[in-house]
Amino acid sequence: MPGEFLYNAWTKTPGANVYTMMTNGTPENVHRQIVDLLPRLRRFARNLTRNPHDADDVVQIAVERALAHLSQWRSDSPLDRWMYKIVKNAWFDEFRSRKRRDEVFLPEDAGDSATDQDPGDALSIRAAVARLPEEQRLAVSLVLVEGLSYQEAADVLEVPVGTLTSRLARARQALQAALRA
Amino acid sequence: MTISDEMLMAFADGELDAAAAAAVEAALHADPRLAARVAEHQALRARVQAAFSEELEEPVPRRLIDTATRAVAATVDAPKILPIDAAHMRRERSRWRVPIPLAMAASLAFGLTIGFLAWHSPVPLLGENAQGALVADGGLARALSDQLAGPGGAGGVDIGLSFLSKSGGYCRTFQIAKALAPAGLACRSGKDWRIDVLTQSSTGPGAQTGYRMAGSSLPPAVLTAVQSRIVDQPLDRAGEIAARRRAWRAPAR
Numbered sequence: 001m002p003g004e005f006l007y008n009a010w011t012k013t014p015g016a017n018v019y020t021m022m023t024n025g026t027p028e029n030v031h032r033q034i035v036d037l038l039p040r041l042r043r044f045a046r047n048l049t050r051n052p053h054d055a056d057d058v059v060q061i062a063v064e065r066a067l068a069h070l071s072q073w074r075s076d077s078p079l080d081r082w083m084y085k086i087v088k089n090a091w092f093d094e095f096r097s098r099k100r101r102d103e104v105f106l107p108e109d110a111g112d113s114a115t116d117q118d119p120g121d122a123l124s125i126r127a128a129v130a131r132l133p134e135e136q137r138l139a140v141s142l143v144l145v146e147g148l149s150y151q152e153a154a155d156v157l158e159v160p161v162g163t164l165t166s167r168l169a170r171a172r173q174a175l176q177a178a179l180r181a
Numbered sequence: 182m183t184i185s186d187e188m189l190m191a192f193a194d195g196e197l198d199a200a201a202a203a204a205v206e207a208a209l210h211a212d213p214r215l216a217a218r219v220a221e222h223q224a225l226r227a228r229v230q231a232a233f234s235e236e237l238e239e240p241v242p243r244r245l246i247d248t249a250t251r252a253v254a255a256t257v258d259a260p261k262i263l264p265i266d267a268a269h270m271r272r273e274r275s276r277w278r279v280p281i282p283l284a285m286a287a288s289l290a291f292g293l294t295i296g297f298l299a300w301h302s303p304v305p306l307l308g309e310n311a312q313g314a315l316v317a318d319g320g321l322a323r324a325l326s327d328q329l330a331g332p333g334g335a336g337g338v339d340i341g342l343s344f345l346s347k348s349g350g351y352c353r354t355f356q357i358a359k360a361l362a363p364a365g366l367a368c369r370s371g372k373d374w375r376i377d378v379l380t381q382s383s384t385g386p387g388a389q390t391g392y393r394m395a396g397s398s399l400p401p402a403v404l405t406a407v408q409s410r411i412v413d414q415p416l417d418r419a420g421e422i423a424a425r426r427r428a429w430r431a432p433a434r
Contacts, residue, residue, distance in 0.1 A: 042241065129232075
């Protein structure tokens with residue numbers, strides 16, 4: 001009976017998720033988790049590269065690398081930190097050398113922001129963050145924007161937590177000075 | 182104990198251990214300037230966070246979603262998709278190396294599909310139109326015509342993405358929150374919703390559905406079908422409402 005055939009065809013692996021069936025043991029749903037992370041990875045990459053086109057290129061390379069090296073991801077550790085690190089390394093390895101440094105990305109339409117924050121405030125903060133030295137900018141991006149703990153951010157950047165903390169402190173002083181001016 | 186600005190910052194971020202936090206708190210009581218400094222750190226954090234919040238609302242470019250799902254999509258094989266169109270049928274046939282007449286194969290597929298959904302649904306969700314094409318019926322047809330993208334209403338049908346296809350008409354992905362949670366892609370054809378793809382959901386019943394922009398809960402087979410048909414981005418809410426007002430008639434080109 002046709003109905004039975006279909007049912008059996010779909011339940012040959014009882015309880016198995018389609019992803020698991022098709023990716024030879026890839027941690028279940030990891031592709032979907034990566035898709036869900038894309039907005040945050042893009043945001044991090046923009047703060048990293050200060051250019052939206054580079055940011056998307058870097059995210060694309062990072063996702064390709066991540067999928068090619070999924071076995072290196074320990075599924076008990078959060079996927080997002082692992083992905084942030086891959087994004088950072090992709091930028092350092094492949095892009096930074098051939099980069100136009102001077103383009104600083106500023107949003108064209110900050111006025112559409114869903115928050116009730118004054119758009120001018122958002123613009124001046126983004127501009128101030130973009131002008132920070134790279135290592136400070138990354139500390140701000142990971143801790144203040146992405147919400148990682150100091151230790152998590154230090155792990156992503158592969159520096160001691162004390163180094164991360166002092167970069168973050170200097171970054172905040174610079175931002176406060178810039179925003180006060 | 183001297184309290185450095187770095188400590189105040191770490192205190193503001195909730196990064197100090199209990200002993201250090203207690204020391205800072207005691208210092209804050211003693212010196213209002215330190216308390217003001219902590220408030221400054223917290224205010225800056227909130228402002229920076231808010232200044233970068235809008236990025237998360239932006240639609241993600243399709244090429245990135247493609248990249249993230251490609252490894253899966255590449256391995257999607259025919260048996261996991263119910264092939265509906267003739268091209269799929271021919272591939273199926275050659276795979277089997279059995280010369281099944283096309284019409285017979287097609288009607289077998291319809292039988293499977295309709296039988297399956299009839300079996301799992303109290304009311305029929307699929308039917309055939311006058312031309313013999315597989316179309317949405319009952320609650321599925323109503324959901325496709327009336328619901329906006331998002332988790333479904335009482336009918337138990339979730340609509341995922343709505344978009345304009347390369348052939349000029351509207352298509353919508355759907356997921357039926359029952360049994361094996363079949364999901365698929367339906368495209369508007371005249372007054373019918375023609376079923377182009379029907380497959381098992383990747384998430385199963387009760388799992389997260391209706392993720393509008395990324396379509397992340399869609400089975401790879403459906404996602405692949407969407408990617409091969411979509412023009413531009415999926416419709417946003419306003420676009421869906423406008424399309425629904427026109428009864429999903431294809432816009433003039």
